[in-house]
Amino acid sequence: MTEKITAVKGMNDLLPDATALWRPIETCARETLTSFGFGEVRTPILEKTALFVRGVGEATDIVGKEMYTFEDGATGTRAGTLVSLRPEGTAPAVRAAIEHNQLAQGALVRWFYLGPMFRRERQQRGRYRQFFQVGAEIYGAATPQADAELIDAAQAFLSRLDLGAITLELNSLGDSDCRPRYVAALIDALKERAGDLCPECQRRLETNPLRVLDCKNAQCQAVCASAPTIDSFLCDPCRDHFARVRQLLDAIGIAYTVNPRIVRGLDYYTRTVFEFVSHETGEGGLGSQSTVCAGGRYDGLIQSLGGPATPAVGFAAGLDRLALLAARRAQAIPGPELFIAPMGEAAILKALQLAAALRRRGVFVDQDLRGGGLKSQLRRADKVGARFTLVIGDSELDSGKAALKRMADGETREISLDADAIAAAL
Numbered sequence: 001m002t003e004k005i006t007a008v009k010g011m012n013d014l015l016p017d018a019t020a021l022w023r024p025i026e027t028c029a030r031e032t033l034t035s036f037g038f039g040e041v042r043t044p045i046l047e048k049t050a051l052f053v054r055g056v057g058e059a060t061d062i063v064g065k066e067m068y069t070f071e072d073g074a075t076g077t078r079a080g081t082l083v084s085l086r087p088e089g090t091a092p093a094v095r096a097a098i099e100h101n102q103l104a105q106g107a108l109v110r111w112f113y114l115g116p117m118f119r120r121e122r123q124q125r126g127r128y129r130q131f132f133q134v135g136a137e138i139y140g141a142a143t144p145q146a147d148a149e150l151i152d153a154a155q156a157f158l159s160r161l162d163l164g165a166i167t168l169e170l171n172s173l174g175d176s177d178c179r180p181r182y183v184a185a186l187i188d189a190l191k192e193r194a195g196d197l198c199p200e201c202q203r204r205l206e207t208n209p210l211r212v213l214d215c216k217n218a219q220c221q222a223v224c225a226s227a228p229t230i231d232s233f234l235c236d237p238c239r240d241h242f243a244r245v246r247q248l249l250d251a252i253g254i255a256y257t258v259n260p261r262i263v264r265g266l267d268y269y270t271r272t273v274f275e276f277v278s279h280e281t282g283e284g285g286l287g288s289q290s291t292v293c294a295g296g297r298y299d300g301l302i303q304s305l306g307g308p309a310t311p312a313v314g315f316a317a318g319l320d321r322l323a324l325l326a327a328r329r330a331q332a333i334p335g336p337e338l339f340i341a342p343m344g345e346a347a348i349l350k351a352l353q354l355a356a357a358l359r360r361r362g363v364f365v366d367q368d369l370r371g372g373g374l375k376s377q378l379r380r381a382d383k384v385g386a387r388f389t390l391v392i393g394d395s396e397l398d399s400g401k402a403a404l405k406r407m408a409d410g411e412t413r414e415i416s417l418d419a420d421a422i423a424a425a426l
């Protein structure tokens, strides 16, 4: 037998049972975000690598080791510009906003996007190399109201999906004024116990010390437990902003806990950062990949990518993880409303005409395209879960009438072989 070629590890096929779970999630995202005034953007999957090096940060795991990068040259050549499959959507959306002059002085822009992202991560439940995000970004508002409204949009989306217990964790990462003071104090504290850190964190201590706080290694966590937290280092404007965001969330009834150890894996954040975490346990839960949605404020990114100084705040939710949670309450996909079983050539023609006419009226009609005897066709009707069946043979063609059978209770009624009459009887 010829050897099978399988999918790339960590990149999943979504078969009809899965897409039936995904579609309502995507619809909910579109409807919720539209009601908050976000317009949809679609940017390319491939971007210049420099966008992420500058936007997300060279020292991050995402840019340092997880991007799919290659050279893209003129037709037929490989040499040229370095491009990457996008690992996230924030930097591409900002690039598009700058490129299309959407950020003129005083502009207020709300955008959302939905699509695949790519990171060469170790695959596990809820963590894939191709995964899907729905993201929302607000450009042009520095106010705490923007943070609160953005978090409210994420919360509204998640709560409409009814995915079990999900909590919101909140932190402030300060700004270019106060964060360096915190990072210096953190480095001092971590250096004292550097020998207890995992090799990866010893490296992070030099390249991206905040990320040590995020390490899952138990020994690293023990070291971090005694390290200083950022809350006592925030400058007055950052402290006031954070207090006001919490006050506004309280006012609109959004529950949260402050977690001073949230640092995020991307370098562009300033001030508010947040994560929505699922608490579903057991087989239907997400295990260690329990963050379903995350984001924060990034007031410096737009300028650092060549745009006008523009404050911004956003989030992205992982659709694969939301679909895993939704699968716990999956319902069977509904079967056809009508199954037509024709016997004989003339009946096949009539069945095709009726099916075509009913489908144009929006009715879900099925037939056994393999043909076969009446018994096997009706077995198929059972298997696909048809609500009604209609058998057409020579005598039905002669009389122009047939028996429409309701499968749930076997009740039959005589009906004209006419699409309008059948549609009305279903």
Ligand code: HAM
Pocket (backbone or CB within 6 Å): 087, 088, 089, 090, 119, 121, 126, 127, 128, 129, 130, 131, 132, 133, 135, 136, 137, 265, 266, 291, 292, 293, 294, 295, 296, 313, 314, 315, 316, 317, 318, 319, 320, 321
């Ligand atoms: P992120 O935390 O890297 O943030 O990703 C957001 C969400 O995407 C995660 O919470 C998770 O649900 C999902 N996700 C990330 N990586 C994977 C993976 N390998 N497999 C499955 N799901 C994954 C961002 O990407 C930022 N751009 C969010 C943002 C938007 N910040 C401001 N605006």
